Amino acid sequence: MRETLVIAKREFLERVKTKWFVAMTILGPILMVALILIPALLAGRGAEGAKIDIIDQTGKLGPALVQAFTAGDEHWKATVVDPAATDEQELARVRTKAINGFIRVPADGLTKGEIVYRGDNATNQTVGYTLKATITAVVYSERGAERGLTREQLAQMLTPPNVHAFHTTGATAGESGGGTFLIGYIIAFILYMVITLYGINVMRSVVTEKTSRVVELMVAATKPRSMMSGKILGVGGVGLAQVAVWFLFGGIALAYRVEILQALGAGANAATALPSLSVIELGVIIAYFILGYLFYSTLYAAIGATVSSEQDSQQAQMPVTMFLVIGMVSMTAITGDPRGSTSAIMTLVPMWSPMLMPLRYILGGATPAEVAMSLGILAVATFLIARAAAKIYRVGILMYGKRPGLGELVRWLRY
Amino acid sequence: MSTALSVRGIVKKFGNHVAVDDISFEVPKGCVYGILGPNGAGKSTTLRMINDIIAPDAGEITILGGMKPGGDAARSIGYLPEERGLYPKMRVIDMITFMGELRGLSAAEAKKRAGAWLDRLGLSQWAKNKVQDLSKGMQQKVQFATALIHEPALVILDEPWSGLDPINAEVLAEVVEEIRTSGRTVLFSTHGMEQAEKVCDGVCIIARGKKILDGKLKDIKRAATAEGLVALGFADDAAKAKADVVLADKALVTEQRPPRPGDVADCEVKLADGADAQRLLAALLAAGVAVRRFEMVVPTLHQIFVDKVGAAAAVAERRPEGAHA
Numbered sequence: 001m002r003e004t005l006v007i008a009k010r011e012f013l014e015r016v017k018t019k020w021f022v023a024m025t026i027l028g029p030i031l032m033v034a035l036i037l038i039p040a041l042l043a044g045r046g047a048e049g050a051k052i053d054i055i056d057q058t059g060k061l062g063p064a065l066v067q068a069f070t071a072g073d074e075h076w077k078a079t080v081v082d083p084a085a086t087d088e089q090e091l092a093r094v095r096t097k098a099i100n101g102f103i104r105v106p107a108d109g110l111t112k113g114e115i116v117y118r119g120d121n122a123t124n125q126t127v128g129y130t131l132k133a134t135i136t137a138v139v140y141s142e143r144g145a146e147r148g149l150t151r152e153q154l155a156q157m158l159t160p161p162n163v164h165a166f167h168t169t170g171a172t173a174g175e176s177g178g179g180t181f182l183i184g185y186i187i188a189f190i191l192y193m194v195i196t197l198y199g200i201n202v203m204r205s206v207v208t209e210k211t212s213r214v215v216e217l218m219v220a221a222t223k224p225r226s227m228m229s230g231k232i233l234g235v236g237g238v239g240l241a242q243v244a245v246w247f248l249f250g251g252i253a254l255a256y257r258v259e260i261l262q263a264l265g266a267g268a269n270a271a272t273a274l275p276s277l278s279v280i281e282l283g284v285i286i287a288y289f290i291l292g293y294l295f296y297s298t299l300y301a302a303i304g305a306t307v308s309s310e311q312d313s314q315q316a317q318m319p320v321t322m323f324l325v326i327g328m329v330s331m332t333a334i335t336g337d338p339r340g341s342t343s344a345i346m347t348l349v350p351m352w353s354p355m356l357m358p359l360r361y362i363l364g365g366a367t368p369a370e371v372a373m374s375l376g377i378l379a380v381a382t383f384l385i386a387r388a389a390a391k392i393y394r395v396g397i398l399m400y401g402k403r404p405g406l407g408e409l410v411r412w413l414r415y
Numbered sequence: 416m417s418t419a420l421s422v423r424g425i426v427k428k429f430g431n432h433v434a435v436d437d438i439s440f441e442v443p444k445g446c447v448y449g450i451l452g453p454n455g456a457g458k459s460t461t462l463r464m465i466n467d468i469i470a471p472d473a474g475e476i477t478i479l480g481g482m483k484p485g486g487d488a489a490r491s492i493g494y495l496p497e498e499r500g501l502y503p504k505m506r507v508i509d510m511i512t513f514m515g516e517l518r519g520l521s522a523a524e525a526k527k528r529a530g531a532w533l534d535r536l537g538l539s540q541w542a543k544n545k546v547q548d549l550s551k552g553m554q555q556k557v558q559f560a561t562a563l564i565h566e567p568a569l570v571i572l573d574e575p576w577s578g579l580d581p582i583n584a585e586v587l588a589e590v591v592e593e594i595r596t597s598g599r600t601v602l603f604s605t606h607g608m609e610q611a612e613k614v615c616d617g618v619c620i621i622a623r624g625k626k627i628l629d630g631k632l633k634d635i636k637r638a639a640t641a642e643g644l645v646a647l648g649f650a651d652d653a654a655k656a657k658a659d660v661v662l663a664d665k666a667l668v669t670e671q672r673p674p675r676p677g678d679v680a681d682c683e684v685k686l687a688d689g690a691d692a693q694r695l696l697a698a699l700l701a702a703g704v705a706v707r708r709f710e711m712v713v714p715t716l717h718q719i720f721v722d723k724v725g726a727a728a729a730v731a732e733r734r735p736e737g738a739h740a
Contacts (some may be wrong), residue, residue: 006516013504213500217561220466220494221487221517398468 292354
């Protein structure tokens, strides 16, 4: 045990002392926010100031469309062209970049006719949204005018009702559905990221010991089991420290969210709608982080022991990483129906429960009994995996050369 | 209690290859003991078994009066592996301190001793550099420190002289001598016979996994001397011609050979069974031979090694894959 702690201390200090660790701990949350914000910002950027031509064969919508597009948030430049203009002529203008695209409103465009946009920015989601919203509004208002409605009557009719979805499973009146989803999603993502990052870190550290041949010095001084557990403990400690700092930042941000959001120009309403985490929820997150990390890091340690070089390890880790990715991709299945049977099954499987169960629990999809059962299965699975991994590790770290086949691995388990 | 290490009948196979085949030897406390043999003889495999890195398939190893390899014994052993390796990104001082802690020292004590070792090895100015910044020779010195920092009762060094320049080789020889003086034991492997001859009290020569001979170096040399090789020198060619008549007597001499390279004797002869040097000398003098030199040859360890192991065994056997485990 003493040796395990000495090794854990070394592994911990070696990582914490690096500039990388300091940078990632401070920049991590910023990067994560950037990961979400930048694509959204870029998506909007691409839609701004688009130049389009309008071929209006109804003879009624053209000027209204031009006005609506120009006045819109995206400040488009729209021009009504000759209704007889052919697609070929307009496509030529797109080719020469004179315009981004053109709208063709057929003669029956106000009723059933298909209104078509062709342009180089049609893949942009904001463009799609702006086109649909603007054209719909103009068509509605023209239809209204044809039936003798005044502008005021129309505006009244088209004002959307104030619908809001609250998340609840019956225990409370409910919190903002979007907010709960966001928090659950962010936490599942952090769990996925940290487990992958530090699991792979354990593997790389094992491979480095092999390639630098320091492993022989270590095996002579201590037991392979102490080496493996010390390494997992030390690296896990680094992960825990990092997550703790992130949660601290997150906690402060949540506590002062009203002030922060107001400073950023958002209304206080949006801020108060964000739900917070209870102590029990935090406990569940930490329990799954620890067990999930142990589960995957022992697997990664065993993989590290079976290979002799970094390159080999990249290939060998694929099956394990695939499990993690499947879990990550399945998050939508949980958010879509937290109380459904797919969610219930996936959160019991030890490969996925570390990421998915905290999400499901935060969404209120799981009862405490279900969480306990899932944790129990994960704990037993972790114990079994750790035992097998320790055997593979013990034999593997002193082996160089060809990667062992499955048959040989089974033989190692029986040593 | 006077035995530091006792190895009895150990065997290690890798697949069909027998790396160590029934090797036994005893290392008394307070001596410097060498395991000698050509490449691939099984030296490293033997040392690894003593360090509990691999387990023998058969046989028994007892360390410092009763301990088995591994466990508590690990704290009483200092080990320099043949595969030199350190944590490349660790600071030199931290690396030595870490190994000290791992072998049972407190963090503070380990750090203090690590500093002292760096002074001793002339590496103080590198203490805060990363291991990977050091030259290979310097890294090897750091490894000595990691093997010795906890003042182990049994120091095991696998090919310690390989890769050392003459000055550092001298430093190492001094350290080995110091350990012996303090009553502790050194066990090392080498194929460099000259170095071994300088520092060893006892040796065990192995080849192709089998023991060829073992014992105190003095006894081995005495036994080799008793095999009756005499180097002869004569005053002139006439004396040599007279001597040849005497040396032709098969009751006295079984074989006459040219002197060893570098020796200025006229010839070397092997005494017949039952004959002794005194009788040969008396016969030569009786025949009126002007003898200028008459010397019982004390073979060097290298000569004994080559005689015993044979030229064939000196060719390294290719190790099968996995044998390095």
